[in-house]
Amino acid sequence: MNLTLQVWRQKNGDDKGRLETYDAKDISADMSFLEMLDVVNEGLVQRGAEPIAFDSDCREGICGMCSLVINGVPHGAQYEPGTATCQLHMRRFKDGDTIVIEPWRAKAFPVVKDLVCNRSAFDRVIQAGGFVSTDTGGTPDGNALPISKNDADRAMDAAACIGCGACVAACKNASAMLFVAAKVSHLAQLPQGRVEAKERVQKMVAQMDKEGFGNCSNQSECQAVCPKEISVDFISQMNREYLKSPV
DSSP, X not given: OOEXXXXXXXXXXXXXXXXXXXXXXXXXXXXXXXXXXXXXXXXXXXXXXXXXXOOOSSSSSSSOOOOOEETTEETTTXXXXXXXXXXXXXXXXXXXXXXXXXXXXBTTBOEEETTEEOOHHHHHHHHHHOSOOOOOOSOOOTTSSOOOHHHHHHHHHHHTOOXXXXXXXXXXXXXXXXXXXXXXXXXXXXXXXXXXXXXXXHHHHHHHHHHTOBOOOSSOHHHHHOTTOOOTHHHHHHHHHHHHSOO
């Protein structure tokens, strides 16, 4: 395939930034989206031009680093729902297509360069309370603490969140409610996390607000683009946890 790319280029956080046009030629339908960008960057380097900066790591849909908005939708979820950018394949596009590629756009995720943004705000939310304070000692037996299958399954569904930030990028209010709700809920669902549940939700919500994320818009864009298909039901659970916690 031969494609036209309109890519956001920005030297740093102080630069205004703009869309620049590039040709992606002889792209195999079997390539992933990031492999296509690799090919484009190889051509830029060979011509002595500055390559396009973008984030990636595992390229297996695990780490959440591949933060790209593709034709207006985080991770290109309109082409392949329930996948991260690195799992999106070029067979979803057609020869001659124009693809617009942008970074996450949110005040709490400032652009570092081109398509790379700083998502350390998520780290600070986790540091505020997304953990269990306990001395684990030796590894306990897997069945030492009985947990119902329903609780275990629901906790696992929430823990599947990879912290990519697509929920923030999709929300018109740049809300991080789905991310925070997933982290609050998976710990509150299990006995190990219930001890600190009240303090945890207060601290994490306070840090979320401090970072500049907006409130939930109740339109479920976050769920629609989440590569792990985290349900907005967890936002309801977080709200219940918050209302039960001390002020």
